[in-house]
Amino acid sequence: MTHPDHEKNRAAWNDMVEVHFKHPDYKVKEFLDGWNSLKSIERKDVGDVTGKSLLHLMCQFGMDTLSWARLGAAVTGVDISDNSITRANELKKRAGLEDARFIRSDVLDLIGVIPKKFDIVFQSYGTHCWIADINRWADVIAHHLMPGGIFYIIDDHPIVTIYLTESMTYLDKKPERYRNERDYCDFDYIVEKERVEWQHPLSSIINSLIKAGLVIEQVNEYDKGYYQMEKDWYPDGDYWYPPGGPPRYPLMFSLKARKP
């Protein structure tokens, strides 16, 4: 069932993806020249994907999805945004990765859209905040895994929300609605359309996956971020630190779970 707030986000993301696709920080040109956009943590944690089927949820224009394909996975990417899927299909052609498949769908509406089970369901960097119903999300993940298959997520640590917004609390139940705020990638671009985000504490994320029948194998927290959150953040390998170095609170978490 289409969620009205997810449809608002769909419209906003249709605008944002066009900006991201052309922005030098996303490195589309480098990707077409052979660069792999996956970062060191997920590459190590997910491991060898040769010959495995991989479903990438909330894939934007599919550069990470196609990077898994370059490492040998048979990939399917899903995103709610129409322009994301158009750009992903363009990118796969330009990269010569024609076997990759991209599907436009709200992640919460995915059951029944792909009649297939996967070895790996993957999701990364800037995603769980867009999900209105975390229990439904976990059911979608469990549904698409074959027995023995793994779910892996690396994303913003939910505690970051209380440092980014003045209004939200760690255990907030009501969504945050905002418009006319700057983009996270192009600091000069103002996203006019309304966006809606939800707060999911780590306990909710973990419990939703347990309720969906998955066995949690690993949870990690990190004192570094995956993007330059402010202009004064500095890079360290694939990751970023605020001025002064590691903060007093975690910036990212990762989790691996298995379907028995």
Ligand SMILES: C[S@@+](CC[C@H](N)C(=O)[O-])C[C@H]1O[C@@H](n2cnc3c(N)ncnc32)[C@H](O)[C@@H]1O
């Ligand atoms: C920060 S981006 C994805 C991050 C990805 N790692 C990247 O940088 O390309 C978040 C993506 O989630 C998608 N999205 C938001 N809400 C969604 C939903 N309900 N179902 C599926 N995709 C959604 C957006 O369209 C956007 O492409």
